[in-house]
Amino acid sequence: MRAARLVAGAILLVLCALQGLALLRSPPMHMPARIDIQLAPGAAAELGRDALAVPGSGAGLRLRRDEHGRWWAASADGALRLERAGRQTRSSSMVLAPGARFHLGAQHYTVDAVDGQAVRFSDGRQAWRYDGASVWRDGELLAACPGAGPGARLAGAWNRWLPRLVPVLAIERPLGFGGNLSCGTQVGNAHAEPGSAVLRIVDGAPLLTAATGSRRTPLLVERGGLPFELALAEQALDGVSAITIGRTRMATDLRDGALQLHPTSRVAVRSEARAALPEGVRWQWERRDPWAWPAWATPFAIAAVAAGALAFAMALRTRVRGKLPDAARLGAGIALAVAGLAMLLAQRAGAAPGVAWSLLLCWGALWYGLAWRGAGAVVACGVLLLAAGLLLQLELGLGAPDTSWLRHFQKTAAVIALGMGSAGAFASRRRVPGGIPMIQARAESLLLLLAACALAALLLQVGWGNETGVFDLQPVEFAKLALTALAAHCIALGLGGRTGTGSAGALLRWLRLAAPALLFVVLLGVALVQVDDYSPLILLLVWGAAMLLAWSFAARRPGAALAVAAMAWACLAMLMVLRGAAVDGASGWSFYGERFGVWLDPAAHPHTGQQLLLGAAAITGGGWFGADGIFGLTALGQGAFEALAIPAVQDDFAPSFLLQRHGLIAGLALWTLQAAFLCALLHAALRAWQGAVLARDFRHAWAGRFRCFVLCGGAAFLFGHFLLSWGTNLAFFPIMGQPMSFLSAGGSHLLFFIFPLLAFAAAGAPVDGGARPIIEEN
Incomplete structure (x- = not known):
């Protein structure tokens, strides 16, 4: 074990050295x-993106100064956004008042009334009413x-009934103009593209x-009896604190x-301090x-050190001989967590420290993880995978033409x-005397709470989010954790011959057994409703097959294992058949058929197949x-x-950049490390089962059974x-992509x-030669 830790430390040292070398060698x-x-006064100018350091x-930006000295701004594509008093609006937007008129194609609309909760307008033939959620x-x-x-239908049904009783619970849905049909929250207009205007x-x-966009029908609004194109409308800069062009924000x-x-975010960078300016x-x-x-x-750094010192002092109050290192690890873990949270908040505020401080912080976190007591091979392999991913993200950031990639x-x-x-503090707390061991009943309550939170987050994403998440978070990741833990608990109970304690009623027993199935159904619904891709469905099927395989070995049911193997061979055969299918046969399969067509022949789809083509190149x-011949x-x-x-090279196509920069041998080394990580998880699961x-x-x-199947489920998802x-x-699978764990x-x-x-793996690992489960009897 000591030799393995030394090898892991040597590899981590090499990866950290490569990260530091990349930072030092960056021009x-x-x-x-x-x-x-x-x-x-009275002059005007049109500035291109190069003159404003806006990448892409x-x-x-169109600027004008009138005779009175006031500044006006507009954008040729209507993509200019302005901030006033902390509120952001588009330059191509305007507030409608009663009597206002606007035109979309050959259709004219007149605003009849605005009552604070809804707007009424007409097109000369029909009268419309919109309240922010529904259209009449x-x-x-x-x-x-x-x-x-199903998500749109569920939101429509919700808005139809519940907001009548409690209006604040209505799910906001914007009203779109264009297209041939009037349905849902869309007002049909045969003379305009769908979504040409939004209310x-x-x-x-x-x-x-x-x-905005070249295919949209121009929206004309009357002002003083004369129509003008709203996307090109000028906006006064009085009271404007910031403007955003594309994704570049500038304080004014x-x-x-x-x-x-x-400029405060996504600014174009140059190797020399000179540029041709108008x-x-x-x-x-x-x-x-x-x-x-x-x-x-500075105050956040002081707060991090103070939090760590306080945790260290509190742990020392209950320490016994030989427990001083555990108290130190607890304090260091809390200090790291506070510092990481401060960094995240700073980036959200657009005032993050330099990249060198982030590099030092992640070095401290990586070496701290490798020094966990009882960490074992699982944490060691995880730390090395994290270090490899950080090296790749640092190279992408330093080699990019703007500042957004370093973010x-x-x-x-x-x-x-x-x-x-946070994980290290939790694992260390399990070693510090005075920690309260958790009994099974308390664990079950926490699992049910975990499932409820996961379901609430998923429903929140269906109602207010999209396939990228909600509020910059991905609830499905939390749901995968809850699903794994609940399924492991139910399998552990079933293999033990018990469905609950003696005092548990029928309802509690039903919840224990049905919660994973319910969560699985919701995950499937989110995968099919929110994402125009079936990769989440494949991910869940892989997890389900792996859990069934683990259960078959534990329960000594070879039939289930044979069924899983047969299903895997059937999927492989189906892929081989599809790979040899004709491209034209997929043309009538809607969106999924297009994905198959791109996979079968990406050269015939130069736009949608761009990721595959660029990644292959x-x-x-x-x-x-590597491209330089010496591993990059x-x-x-x-x-x-x-x-x-390459689109999404920092996420889905990060392996393509790894193979291009460092070569296939580096890719093989990464495959080996990933395989070692999965084997370490399965070995830890086997020890827990024993x-x-x-x-x-x-x-x-x-x-022990619970820990075994949690580790198996986690390994299956990874x-x-x-x-x-x-x-x-x-190009093995016809999917849009999934981020690679640790690397993306x-x-x-x-x-x-x-x-x-x-x-979880570290807190339940054996320490000092004895097995110590993460959850034990009180």
């Missing part, structure tokens, strides 16, 4: 700290659109917004007759400082500090030894522009992620699934 980058724009293609035509509520998914109720006022300041813009525009340059330390960070690395580093610190360019060592910290062209078999108390036996991610990058830019997957699994 100096410059960007504008302030953009000064001078315009004489698209329209820039001539007094009749519109039915759901043909082909609407919402914001703070009791109807807000009309023109959609009107001073001494000049407009000053201070007349009247001047940049004040600043160099990207990896050691930048904002003033706000992925800094977010992942902050999440690792938060998760590793990157992998081919890497060869066995000379490319550390340098540009990665070709790889950045402990349950040898236990003389039924509570300890249940705890195997599914590895399989789908590699299958996507190497982390967030919810790391925080809500990976680190709880690592903490």
Whole structure:
């Protein structure tokens, strides 16, 4: 064990050295700290994105200063957003008042009334009413659109009945104009593309917004009897605190007759502090400082140290001989968690410290994880996988032409500090004397609470979120953890010959057995309703098959194991048949048929097959030894522009960048490490099962079985992620993609699934030669 820990430490040292070398070798980058724009009264100017340090293609900014000195701004594509008093609005939006008129194609609309809760308008033939959630035509509520998914129908049914009693519970749904049908929350207009205009109720006022894009029908609004295109409307900059062009946010300041813009997010960087600027525009340059330390960070750093010291002192009060290291680990874990949380909040506020501080923080978190007492091979392999992922995200950030890519690395580093610190504190607390051991009844209550929270989060995503999550979180990751824990509990009870304690009633026994099935059904619903892809369904099927296989071995039911093996061979045969199928045969299968068509022949679909084509080109360019021939060592910290062209390269296609930059041999090394991690999880599960078999108390036996199947379920989900991610990058599976665990830019997957699994594995690992289950008798 000591030799394995030394090997893991040596590999981690090499990965940290490569990260530090990448930071040291990155060329100096410059960007504008302030953009000064001078315009004489009555003059106008149109600035492209290059003059504003806005990366990407698209329209820039139209500026005008009237005779009275007021500044006006507009965007050629209507993508300009303005912030006033903390509230953000689009330049292509306007508040409708009674009597207002707007035109979409050949259709004219007139606003008849606005009563604070709804807006009434007409098109000369029909009268419409919209309250922010539902639409009525001539007094009749519109039915759901043909082909609407279960989520849209559920939201429509909810809005139809419940808000009449409690209006605040209505699910907001914007009203769209365009298309041939009037249904759901869509007003049909045969002369306009669907979604050409959108109407919402914001703070009791109807807000009309023109959609952006080349295929949208222009929305004309009358002002003073003359129509003008709303997407190109000018907005006064009086009282505006910030503007956003694309994804670049700039704080604004009107001073001494000049407009000053201070870029704060996603700013284009240049290797030299010079640029060709139009007349009247001047940049004040600043160099990207990896050691930048904002003033706000000092009190947070003091708070992190104080929290760690307080936890250390409280643990010392109950310590006995030999327990001082456990108290120190507890204090260090809490300090890391506080520091990681502060980093996350700083990034949300747009004032994160330099990348070097994030690198030091994640180094501390990684070495702290490797030093966990009783961590074992599971945590050691997890730490090495995290270090490899951080190296990849750092290379992407340093080689990008703008500052947004480094935010992925800094977010992942902050999440690792938060998760590793919290998990380490939990694992250390299990070793500190005075901790209260958990009995089975208390564990069951926590599992039911976990399931309720997971279900609530999933329903929240269905109602208010989309396939990317809700409130920047992915509830499905938390639901996977709850599903694994509940299923493990039920299997542990079933294998023990008990469905509950003697005092448990029929309802409690039903909840114990039905909760995993209910959660599984909800997960399937979310996968099919929220995501236009079947990869989550495949992920759940992989997990279900693996859990069935584990149960068959534990219960000595070979028939179930044979069924799983037959199903796996059938799926493999089906993929081989589909791979040889004709491309034209998938053309009539709607969205999923298109995915198969792209998979079968990506060259025939140059737009939708762009990920596969660019990913394949990157992998081919890497060869066995990387694009530079020496495993990417000379490319550390340098540009990665070709790889950045791959869509979602920081998430789904991170393996393609790894193979392009470091070569197929590095990919094989990563496969080996991933296999070792899965084997370590299964070995820990086997030890837990052996402990349950040898236990003389039924509570300890249940705890051993519970830990065994939690680790098996976690390994199954991780195997599914590895399989789908590699299958996507190497074109084995016709799916849109899944992030690769540990390697992709982390967030919810790391925080809500990976680190709880690592903490669970570490807290129940044997220490000092004895087995000590994570949950034991009081």
